[in-house]
Amino acid sequence: MSSLYGLRPLPSHGRFGYSAITRRPGYAWPNGARLAVYLGFNLEHFAFGEGLGARIGPASPEPDVLNYSWREYGNRVGAWRCLELFDQLALPTGCLLNTALYDHCPELVSAFAARGDELIGHGHTNAERQGDMPEAQELALLAGCHARIAQESGTAPRGWLSPWISESRTTPDLLAETGYDYTLNWAHDDQPLP
Template sequence: MNARYFGPLPVHRRFDYQPITRRERYEWPNSARVAVYLGFNLEHFAFGEGLGASIGPVSAHPDVLNHSWREYGNRVGAWRCFELFESLGLPSSTLLNTAIYDHCPELVAASVARGDELVGHGHSNSERQGDMDEASEAALLADCRARILKESGCAPSGWLSPWISESHHTPDLLAETGYRYTLNWCHDDQPVRMATRGGHALWSIPYPQELNDIPMIVARQMDAKDFAQIIIDNADEMLEQSRRQPLVMGLALHPYIVGQPYRLRHLRRALEHLAGMRDRGEIWFTTPGGICAHMDLVAPAVAS
């Protein structure tokens, strides 16, 4: 075989490898050791075309079973989740498909009224961002940012791609469009600064694929009580680990999944546990935008 098969593999060059045991120390506000946030996904799906999570076998379009299951989240589940968050005094970050403004703007208004952070999450989860050419992707990022600013009065500082789908240019385009952080990467338990063309600043804030109801409950068919226990165990273990360095714990939720009554009952138990940790000063309950802003203070970019 040619020797090239045994050399270094292709890399992304967005950040270097650095073990978590060899990081500079910093502090979260109020000397908390773990920063915790809720990533609450408000999504809208085209009827009769495109992609979408599935509870049952995927049928030819119109796939009424799976489309209506997802729509339960917008009609019922999200409202129950908001009630739960409010009862515990928990802030949230709403990961927003801008198609929600056309379909059910009341949901966005409720999120804004709570003071939640709005995070760009594409126009619809019926499509993958990584399938677009560079010009179309740039237009998507700009349009979503402008729509949220126009409708809700504040341009988003963060982005999560629909289906976590990126092109090779996504981090560059995000920074050039004015986004300050991305949630696409799940490679670390701390924020990581990403390299972009032109040197524009962009943080990668950890977004979970384990503490995430789609891969755990839908893909792995995990029971809601077990998912709730995972959240509790993860928080308790991270608190132990955070004696050595500050950490980030995100929790990714979709209202058509955890908004189902029997699952919400178990989510309530997990969030009550987190609220207790907050009340004891063990964790900083915040948003990814709050984490990004704090990192800009404790680890400002070096001017080129």
């Protein structure tokens, strides 16, 4: 019908096809569980006075002390309070980690690792978007983050969430090339995809 009007199919990413959940066989979670809950906890660090940064207040000229300091509060106070709560409730987390935190506040990263939480790559800093990078620079970022987490924790990360969920057309291929098993960038289903 679309060719009748000169329309053509839209471009696709080509990574997976459409699949209605109502037409799939039931999914079996490990140990017969009927529900899986994932708690992802972002630990992020931003450059002071440059690069991208989330804002809860109006943007100020750089250095934007207001917005930098509320983010820093999270690493100095908020994350520690959340850790206490996670411990009280016996909740495991997926710790989404900017590797710059190994230099900025290594004891915070160590606290998540000591709990046995999975450390998931989340870029070096949230002050940059990897989707804007040339392929060689993105490859170096992914490999560098993978190596740093493995070196610091003794376990190579399996997962990745891009800062700002920014992705190039080759990010999934580069993730596989650099040793990651999965990405959290694609929030398109209730069931894991290969």
